[in-house]
Amino acid sequence: MALFIDTFINRIDKKGRVSVPATFRAALIGLPFAGIVGMPHFRYDAVQCAGIDWMEGLVSQLGNVDLFSDEHDDLSAAIFADAKQLAFDGEGRVVLPDALAAHAHLSDEVAFVGRGRTFELWEPKRFAEHKAEARRRALEKGMTLRAQPAKPDERA
Template identity: 65%
Template sequence: MALFIDTFINKIDKKGRISVPATFRAALANQAFQGIVAFPSFKYAAIQCAGMDWMQALTDRMTQVDLFSDEHDDLTATLFADAKQLPFDGEGRIMLPESLAAHAGITEAAAFVGRGSGFEIWEPAKLEAYKAEARRRALEKGRTLRQAPGGPGGGA
């Protein structure tokens, strides 16, 4: 599965195209679909993005939820109903649909932020406010990540 790190801010051209960061495109290079899958975040004014393999993994995990249950219906409506396949053009750009741009409040520029197995697209000022709040919460709540034995920082 692809790994996405770092933050990049790119401008949207007059035709609504925006360049996906080269490192993100490289992480997706081995995918059958040459592009990204994007859908409105149900938690933030942002756009959730990943490769088709990530979407397939979500589909596979949906088998753990009872078919036709409210939970299944809520999750599939949230994850799949508004998802868009956005192919890369010859220069590594995508067309950002108006519905997604409006959801995130994106007009002239967008911030691509790595989130590990996926990434998000934000309006740059909203991203900075979110990151400041996330850091404040992490510090206030003493957030930590337990190291796996033998993993980075976990010893041998």
């Protein structure tokens, strides 16, 4: 599974094309779809993105929810109904659909924000404000991650 780290700000051209950062593209090599999947972020004015493998994982997780339940209907509509497959062109660019660009208030520039297994597209100034607030909340709450136990060396 891909790993996305760092933040990159790229220009959007007049045709709505934007270059996906090379390190993000490299993380997606070998997947059955040569591009990214983007959908309106569930909580923020941003676009949630990942490789097709991550989306396939969501399909698998949705299999744990009763098929004709309200929960299944709500989740499948929220996740898949507005998701778009954005294929890479020969120069590593994707075309941002108008609906996704509008959701994230994107016009001239986009911040590609690594989030581990996913990444997000933000309007750069909005992301700077969001990041400052997220850091403030994390500090205020004393958030931390638990250290994972060391894995035994498999070569031994």
